[in-house]
Amino acid sequence: MTVTKAETLPVRSGDDVVRVRQRVRALAIEIGLGLVDQTKIVTAASELARNTLDYGGGGDMRAEIVQAGMRKGLRLTFEDQGPGIADIDQAMTDHYTSGGGLGLGLGGAKRLSNEFHIESTPGAGTRVTIARWK
Amino acid sequence: MDRIPILKLGGALIVTIQVDMHDRLALALEEDLTAMIARTGARGVLLEISALEIVDSFIGRMLVSIAAVSRVLDAETVVAGMRPAVAITLVELGLELTGIKTALNVERGMALIQARLAEEEDGRGGDRDRHEG
Numbered sequence: 001m002t003v004t005k006a007e008t009l010p011v012r013s014g015d016d017v018v019r020v021r022q023r024v025r026a027l028a029i030e031i032g033l034g035l036v037d038q039t040k041i042v043t044a045a046s047e048l049a050r051n052t053l054d055y056g057g058g059g060d061m062r063a064e065i066v067q068a069g070m071r072k073g074l075r076l077t078f079e080d081q082g083p084g085i086a087d088i089d090q091a092m093t094d095h096y097t098s099g100g101g102l103g104l105g106l107g108g109a110k111r112l113s114n115e116f117h118i119e120s121t122p123g124a125g126t127r128v129t130i131a132r133w134k
Numbered sequence: 135m136d137r138i139p140i141l142k143l144g145g146a147l148i149v150t151i152q153v154d155m156h157d158r159l160a161l162a163l164e165e166d167l168t169a170m171i172a173r174t175g176a177r178g179v180l181l182e183i184s185a186l187e188i189v190d191s192f193i194g195r196m197l198v199s200i201a202a203v204s205r206v207l208d209a210e211t212v213v214a215g216m217r218p219a220v221a222i223t224l225v226e227l228g229l230e231l232t233g234i235k236t237a238l239n240v241e242r243g244m245a246l247i248q249a250r251l252a253e254e255e256d257g258r259g260g261d262r263d264r265h266e267g
Contacts, residue, residue, distance in 0.1 A: 108227040
């Protein structure tokens with residue numbers, strides 16, 4: 001798998017979350033995703049960006065256009081240096097929330113993506129990677 | 135600060151969300167709408183969202199919250215015009231718009247609200263259990 005394009009955006013304010021959505025939409029269009037797939041990856045990105053902001057204390061998103069053979073995909077990595085998640089299985093459960101949210105962020109983002117990966121170290125931060133393939 | 139305009143049409147309030155929602159805007163809308171329901175005695179709120187490219191759990195929570203507060207103030211909320219791609223994504227996300235009526239477009243949304251207003255017009259003077267207890 002090769003990375004043909006990469007960029008990093010800050011996720012430090014509500015306005016940044018809006019910019020992340022707009023950028024992810026543009027990249028999804030660039031790799032030729034259809035309207036429903038665009039909407040899914042933008043929605044997943046919005047959930048993860050908000051988690052980064054609300055629970056991780058801010059961080060950034062790396063967006064990459066990746067190519068595997070003939071297939072193109074969009075891979076997004078959200079990273080923060082926040083408190084981390086002690087129990088990932090619990091955090092992935094629908095309607096579980098440590099804050100004031102609906103608790104759909106992680107599970108929802110996973111359902112809206114083709115690939116989902118999460119790593120978290122308590123006290124060090126969290127990294128969530130999702131991908132959607134054309 | 136930016137604010138989303140609220141229009142009054144008869145016994146209904148109409149809000150068209152045309153911009154990308156962020157936290158402050160969502161909170162301001164909820165406050166403005168609540169104040170407007172109290173001031174006008176509106177019985178229906180139509181939220182037109184055909185311009186929204188996504189509805190994530192944050193926006194979903196705002197819609198549910200507006201509907202819940204409106205209901206306490208005796209107004210019914212109808213969300214109209216959701217894009218098909220947004221509807222598909224919302225279901226996959228697992229978001230339930232509890233307590234919210236939906237309509238395909240503004241026309242059908244207004245019909246729902248007007249039906250409620252007409253029903254109450256007919257029932258005036260009869261038992262209105264809403265005000266009891």
